Every structure is written in C-alpha cells, then in structure tokens.
Amino acid sequence: MSGGERHTFDCFECAIHALAPTCGTCGVRIIGHGLESDGRFFCCDHCAEKSGVHGLKDRV
Template identity: 60%
Template sequence: MAKCDTCGNDYDKTFTVVRDGWSGTYDSFECAATALAPTCAHCSCRILGHGVEANEQFFCCAHCAEQAGHSALVDRV
C-alpha cells in the first residue's frame, strides 16, 4: 500500500499524478485537488474549472476578479 501525500492515509487504491517532471500520490480526487488546484486570490476557494487570470493571479470567476480590481475580465459563456 502507498500513503497519500496530502492526508497520509495508507490506502491500497492510491493513484499517482505526474506533472512537469513532478509526481504525487493520492488516495482521492479531493486530496489531489487540495495539493494541485490553484487557489482564488480573492475568496481562497480551490479552482477546479477554468477560472480567470489577471496580473499572474488566478480567480475562480470574473466576480472575484472584479472584487480584486480587475473589471475587464468576464466568465466564459
């Protein structure tokens, strides 16, 4: 069995994610998302969809970007 890099659970169904030469082992999608998904610069939620980006900052939606002073961004329609 392998241990989850996020929570430390020793589990027989872990999986490995490889990205840019780095790898991590997780026991659930939730733990993988906690480790890998960016965080909204305004509300701090995990960005699991496309999100928006301004000045090298990531936001979960255009509303949060606007709250942070980036009014030109719009959500995808």
C-alpha cells in the same frame, strides 16, 4: 505533474487540495475553468473585479 514533481493520490479530492489553485480574493479552490490575470487566479469575474482586475468574463 506540477512543477516537474510527480504526485500520487488516493483520491481526486486529495489531488485538488494539493494542486488546485486558489482564488486570490475568496480563497476557494478553483476546479475547472477559473480566470487568470498577471499570475493571479480567480474563481469568477466578480472576485477579479473585487481585486481591481477588470475586463475578465466568465463563460458560464
């Protein structure tokens, strides 16, 4: 459930397309461990730094 709404999907890819957050810099869908700062999501620390957010680190 997202935002209190129920969803039904035929496949995992459809759920990702509908519900996964997107990177605030490059727009890629974030699947798994992304980074977040002040409500903004990033796919990696490089994208966060490009957007002026410093100090976040990937753990991969």
